[in-house]
Amino acid sequence: MDMNGRLGAIVDKRIGELLELRRTLHQHPELAFEEHETAKAVSGFLTKLNIPHKTGIGKTGVVAVLEGSKPGRTVGIRADMDGLPIHEETGLPFASKIAGKMHACGHDAHTVIALGVAATLSEMRDVLPGRIKFIFQPAEETLMGALAMMKDGLLDEAPKMDVLLGYHNWPPLKAGTVGYHPENVMASADAFDVTIKGRGGHAAHPHLAVDALAAAAYFVTQVQTVVSREIAPLSPAVITIGEMHAGTARNVVAGSAELKASVRTQEAGLSEKIEAAVRRLLDGIEKGMRVEASLKWQKVAPVLRNDKAVLERVLNVARDTLGAENVVNLNQASMGSEDFAWLAEKVPTAHLRIGSKIDGLDTAIHRSNYDCHDLTIPTGVKVVARAALDLAKG
Numbered sequence: 001m002d003m004n005g006r007l008g009a010i011v012d013k014r015i016g017e018l019l020e021l022r023r024t025l026h027q028h029p030e031l032a033f034e035e036h037e038t039a040k041a042v043s044g045f046l047t048k049l050n051i052p053h054k055t056g057i058g059k060t061g062v063v064a065v066l067e068g069s070k071p072g073r074t075v076g077i078r079a080d081m082d083g084l085p086i087h088e089e090t091g092l093p094f095a096s097k098i099a100g101k102m103h104a105c106g107h108d109a110h111t112v113i114a115l116g117v118a119a120t121l122s123e124m125r126d127v128l129p130g131r132i133k134f135i136f137q138p139a140e141e142t143l144m145g146a147l148a149m150m151k152d153g154l155l156d157e158a159p160k161m162d163v164l165l166g167y168h169n170w171p172p173l174k175a176g177t178v179g180y181h182p183e184n185v186m187a188s189a190d191a192f193d194v195t196i197k198g199r200g201g202h203a204a205h206p207h208l209a210v211d212a213l214a215a216a217a218y219f220v221t222q223v224q225t226v227v228s229r230e231i232a233p234l235s236p237a238v239i240t241i242g243e244m245h246a247g248t249a250r251n252v253v254a255g256s257a258e259l260k261a262s263v264r265t266q267e268a269g270l271s272e273k274i275e276a277a278v279r280r281l282l283d284g285i286e287k288g289m290r291v292e293a294s295l296k297w298q299k300v301a302p303v304l305r306n307d308k309a310v311l312e313r314v315l316n317v318a319r320d321t322l323g324a325e326n327v328v329n330l331n332q333a334s335m336g337s338e339d340f341a342w343l344a345e346k347v348p349t350a351h352l353r354i355g356s357k358i359d360g361l362d363t364a365i366h367r368s369n370y371d372c373h374d375l376t377i378p379t380g381v382k383v384v385a386r387a388a389l390d391l392a393k394g
Contacts (some may be wrong), residue, residue, distance in 0.1 A: 003127075003386070004321060010120045011381050018116045018377050021045070023094035025108040029083030029101045032139035033148075035060040038081045038111065042136050045115050049122045053134075058149030062136040065159060066121055072130025072392040076161035076347060077384060078340060079114035080107045080140035089368040104370040106169040106356060109377055111136060113167070113354075116381035117388065124385075130392035133161055139339075143189060143300045146339040155346055163310050163391050164347040165384055166340045172363040173355035175373035177326040178318050178383055180311065181333050185351045187236065187264040189300040189337035190271045192278065194219065196285075197292040200255030209253035213246040215289040216257035219281065220244065223261075226277040237274065238264040238335055264335045266303055304341035307348035314350040314387045321386050322379070328355075350387070354380045 021041070030038050039055055042062045046053045053064035060081075088095045088102040096102045114134055121128055135154065139145030155161070173179045196216050201209025220241050231237045239261060246257035265271045275297050282293040318327045330353060340351065356376040357363060364370070 003389070006124070007120060007382060007385055010123050011116065011378050014116060014119050015378050018112050018381070019374055021115070022108050022112040022377060025111060026094050026103050027097045029096050029098060029103045029108070030081075031085060031101060032082045032142040032144065033059045035081045035138045039136065042081070042111065042115065046118065049119055051118055051122060057152045057154060058138055058145055060138040061145065061149045061152075063154065064118065064134040066118060066128070066132045066134070067125070068128030068130050068132075068392065069125050070129040073162040073394045074131050074133055074159040075388045075391045076133045076135055076164035076343075077114055077117060077388060078135040078137055078164065078166050078343065079110040080137045080145065081111050082107055082139055082141050082145070084141055084366060086366065086368050090371055092371060102368065102370075104367060105141065105365045106370070106372045106376075107140065109169055109356070109372045109380075110167070112377055113380035113384060116377060117385045120381060120385045121388065124389070128389060128392065129394070131159055132388050132392065133159060143337060143339040146342045150342065155343070161347045164343055164349045165314070165387055165391070166344070166349060166351040167354050167380060167384060168338070168351070169356035169372050169376050169380075170353035171356050171358070171361070171365060171370070173328065173353055174357050175355045175375040176322070176379055177328055177355040178322065178379065179328040179330040179353035179355065180315060181306065181330050181351075182311070183308070184266050184303055184305055184333035186304040186333060186338045186341065187266050187335045188271055188303045188341070190263040190275070191298045191300050192261050192263065192275070193296040194259040194261070194282065195294045196257045196259075198253075198255050198290070201253040203251040203253055206253055209255070210290045211253050212257040212291055213254035215285050215291045215293075216244055216246055216259055218289065219259070219285055222281050222285075223278060226274055226281070230273070230277055231270065235270060236264075236266045236335060237270060239274065264337060266333060266335075271299070301337045301339045302341045302345055304338050304344055304351060306350055310348045310391070311350040313390055314352065317386045317390050318352070318383045321382050352383065354383070
């Protein structure tokens with residue numbers, strides 16, 4: 001039996017177990033750094049496979065190492081585990097049992113794909129070179145989990161990874177296929193908070209107050225001119241003010257306002273240019289509207305980029321596994337962000353999209369009616385396992 005045949009037979013044998021595990025995890029979503037029961041399920045599955053692992057890495061992360069029988073490289077495989085604070089409205093028999101929490105991004109499927117790869121390759125140790133380092137990461141949705149695991153020594157402790165694989169299910173893409181971005185995969189993410197202080201007063205006497213809410217509203221409109229008038233039209237950039245809190249009553253001039261925002265870019269140096277522009281606008285608002293403004297800026301995630309050589313090897317394997325017609329060039333990168341990018345800055349990486357489309361369902365993630373096609377799991381297991389086998393050869 002050839003490699004594809006042997007691997008496929010193992011996956012087919014395991015698929016019922018894997019789908020059931022995905023449904024179990026889906027019913028019990030946990031938010032960032034709360035993935036205690038998910039981590040227990042991962043640990044229990046790995047224990048049954050006799051794969052050594054450590055828990056509590058980056059608070060709730062799990063790291064496992066599967067040793068092969070031949071010399072070779074160390075290949076990392078990363079899966080995220082956390083859910084979202086969204087109330088599920090799918091009506092599925094395995095819908096979330098926890099009000100206000102849901103796997104609305106498919107991280108339950110991601111976790112099960114990595115476990116499926118672990119189960120498959122544990123039965124193929126006789127042909128597995130090197131070793132596979134499985135990374136079950138918490139807190140991707142807050143873009144904090146990868147750094148937490150790195151702080152706990154993920155990249156420093158042996159075995160150090162030579163290459164790294166990542167993936168995400170993709171509802172716009174037909175189930176049974178995989179997609180890829182040739183270079184940039186996802187945008188960088190910056191977050192900034194603005195506090196504006198004025199002087200409260202009676203709504204009937206605005207001249208005796210300094211309206212922080214008016215200054216905040218002016219800033220919200222003005223900051224969009226940074227993208228429309230200061231960034232080249234062909235350079236992707238997004239500034240989103242997601243929160244604004246100001247005022248206590250309809251007849252009171254607001255004495256303070258707080259805003260929270262997100263910035264996404266794909267070019268080096270662009271977020272720094274936007275930060276400088278935001279500071280300049282706030283300086284002007286301070287002078288022009290008699291308020292005090294402070295800015296807190298944080299780099300949340302860099303641009304996620306594929307390593308061309310690693311990606312090409314993965315794509316060759318994917319074409320051989322699924323057929324060339326089922327490996328799709330998605331071209332333009334997403335303006336979403338992934339903290340997997342912190343790892344990709346340190347280790348040569350390939351990141352895939354795994355088709356998860358369900359006909360008739362919205363092709364979007366982070367929605368209350370989100371679901372993932374069952375075919376996503378065996379497709380992901382087969383492609384990622386084959387890629388790991390190939391990359392471990394060196």
